[in-house]
Amino acid sequence: MTEIPEHLRKRAEAARKKAEEAKAGAGADDAAAAGSSDAGDTGAGATSAGDSKIPAHLLERSRAAKARKAGGAEASEGEGGGVATIAPPGGAVATAGPPPAATGPGGHTQRLLTVVKSGSIQDVKATPVDKVHVWPHLLAIELLASLVMTVFLLIFSIFVNAPLLELANPNSTPNPSKAPWYFLGLQELLTMFHPMVAGVTVPGMGIFLLILAPYMDKNPSNKPEDRKFAISLFTLFLMFWAVLVIVGSFFRGEGFNFNPPWSGGLFFDL
């Protein structure tokens, strides 16, 4: 059971006391039930307009029901507890009104204590996410992937040896001299541009643009159909480097001149 906050408890007590006073004032009335319903009415009258958070249409409905009851009050006695009564002063949170002295025609006691808007007390989580246990669902896949990778590397390494050319000799420049394959795109650019552009400006700008990408792309969607421009641009970016690296790796021969591998042979070491 949750604890009732001090200020709410005090407020409820005050409301109860007030209701009892009203009841005592209306002591002349013959039926206690009618008295209690009167007390409820006065309480409601005091709050209904300004500070209540109860939606207007509910207030309206309750008022209409009360009017209807007032019309037939003389005829049917003790109907007071049976209709929706509005919460006493301070309405937002549940407060205990005067205890109903009588029950309705069906023997039920129904009172509208308060209307609490969703989210005002309890933060309702967004849609629940479908989740699975990491063990075994993810770890099994990771284990399998790492095993496949290890086996592939092992077998590849058994059959293909890493190159080890003759001892380094600063006085004999091989023809062609090629950078590692991932820099061959830059070396390819070197044939077209000034070294500062090819070796510094272009790769620098490339990395700079990559870093800025998430801050330039303001499109919140991650659906491919909403991101045609971003996807095309990035594909162009990837293709640009891929083509440069492939040309630099396989289509450049002696003197870094154009040399198709099928006619001039391959000048490429990993």
Added chain:
Amino acid sequence: MQPKGKSRMTELTESVQGSQAWNSIFRPGSVFRKGYSDSPRNRSYVIMNSVLYHLHPVKVKRHAVKVSYTLCLGGLSFFLFILLTVTGIFLMFFYRPTSANAWSDIYTLQTSVTFGLLVRNMHRWAAHLMVLTVFLHMARVFYHGAYKPPREFNWVIGVILLTLTLLLSFTGYLLPWDQLALWAVTVGTNMMGYTPVFGQQVRFVLLGGKVIGTDTLLRWYVLHVLFVPFVTVIFLAIHFWRVRKDGGISGPL
């Protein structure tokens, strides 16, 4: 005799698994613990009580375990990094970074050391493969829009890790000290010499001199086996940590 031996075996297993020493080693959720069963509670314990596995959360979104979503590229990049560390440590036992010894050490490693050639091959191919997987991982992340808020900064970390991967590979390229290494690095560092304003200084610091020599070799060796891996591990830690802090893997599309 058979049943008796069997019961003695189970008795021994019981007593070992029930011992204080055993239970102090294997935390709750370990499959080696007595009475391990496949329950949601134990599945959670497996992750929470393992120093390696707790890189992961206990649960992930269902779409995240689909191989077709990630193609395992990020995980494989990390796995290759570990593999390269292990094989690299092995190679370090047989290598001296001086121009007089480097090449012949590699040669001896290949011809006289048990599994030397194999391990060197694995190190080389894993290195090339890692450049590729890191690159493809970046492409995968872009095509899934996974760099969008709140993951922008993790993308930036990723770009840094890509350049670190290239640096790791490039610094290792010189170490065999053969013609391929020397001239590939010459071409590469000549390009860096064209950096505006302080290009020649950059080149001098990188080479430890005007031309590539023993000083360069030592410098790049330390960069390759210690400095760059050290920095990479720090960025890897931030990268993985941010994946979880940013709400796990992105998607679904």
